[in-house]
Amino acid sequence: MKRNTRLKLLAAGVAVALAAGSGSALAQKRVNWKMQSAFPGNLAHLGTSGVRFSKNMTEASDGRFNVKFFEPGALVPALECFDAAAKGSVEACWTTPGYHTGKLGPGISFFTTVPFGPTFGEFMAWKRHGGGDKLRDEIYGAHGLMAIDCFAIGPETSGWFKNEVKSLDQLKGMKMRFFGLGAQVMQKLGVSTQLLAAADIYPALERGVIDATEFSMPSIDQQLGFHQIAKNNYFPGWHQQVSVSELLMNKKAFDALSKSNKKLIELALGESVMATFAETEWRNPDAMNENMAKFGVKNRRWTDEQLAAFEKAWREVVQEQSAKDPLFKKVADNFYAFRERYKVWGEAQMLNATYLK
Secondary structure: OOHHHHHHHHHHHHHHHHHHHHHHHHHHHOEEEEEEEOOOOOOOOOOHHHHHHHHHHHHHOOOOEEEEEEOOOOOOOOOOHHHHHHHOOOOEEEEOHHHHHHHHOHHHHHHOOOOOOOOHHHHHHHHHHOOHHHHHHHHHHOOOEEEEEEEEEOOOOOEEEOOOOOOHHHHOOOEEEOOHHHHHHHHHOOOEEEOOOHHHHHHHHHHOOOOEEOOOOHHHHHHHOHHHOOOEEEEOOOOOOOEEEEEEEEHHHHHOOOHHHHHHHHHHHHHHHHHHHHHHHHHHHHHHHHHHHHHOOEEEEOOHHHHHHHHHHHHHHHHHHHHHOHHHHHHHHHHHHHHHHHHHHHHHOOOOOOOOO
16 A cells, blocks of 8 residues: 555544544533423513524524423423422523512512513613622522523503403402512402413413403413403503513523533523513504404503502502511512612603603
């Protein structure tokens, strides 16, 4: 065999060996996470953002970090991911803090949304710079968990009712699906509330298990079909002016990631927060118009007197819960101290819808 031929064969053998070794090294670095979602993957904004995040992670990492999206109930019931993530049964959940009240009490709902609370800018300022996220990290850390905001959506509707609510006295004895801290306000007004996952609401409304419901915003609620049963959609969303959800992660799993993979999660979620918020603001006007023109929905607005009653009930909830729940008080005190600090700026920039007559 000629020398040149032997060299070529040797080089080819070395190349094959190096390629095999390189492939083995890449395989060792590849990360595969299971991510249980609390929202169906086809549900606008809430679920589709999770599917999109999963795809973005795979594409941005060239397949080295895969976060597999699992539909609600595929691994864990939609509202019960807290324990699974804490135990490491799943590495992460696409969920929201207000779904963990059964484990942590109502105070944890502050990190999703607050009745008569701020809109997007002020809320994110509190979370990221005013101590909100720091408190959340302390609370979750005690359970072996951590979280990063995964999406934000704008104001929600405050309920779908079968009949017009002319007086808040009509709410007494009503059974209603209601989320988070707003549910405690409704309870003050005589409503029997329960928290249901997205897929369970329509059947409950149809069978009369509940008389009314709130869930999210027109572009989402329309997809869930509430307008087929309840034609009166109430505004404004006093209980949820902005709602922020989270990628809830097993802390050991996150800590085991490389520095670059941690940063990749952070950046992908930051993009998701802004993209989802903008998408909801873009889609809701069309959904509202379609609800009215095509489905006969009547958009109704609470009177100022009714909104005052909701707000009064909310203030009572804050006082009562703060007196008996240390975690609630700690979060509420931090939140309202920030709002007081922010007020000088917020009020200075406040505008009415129009000044023309």
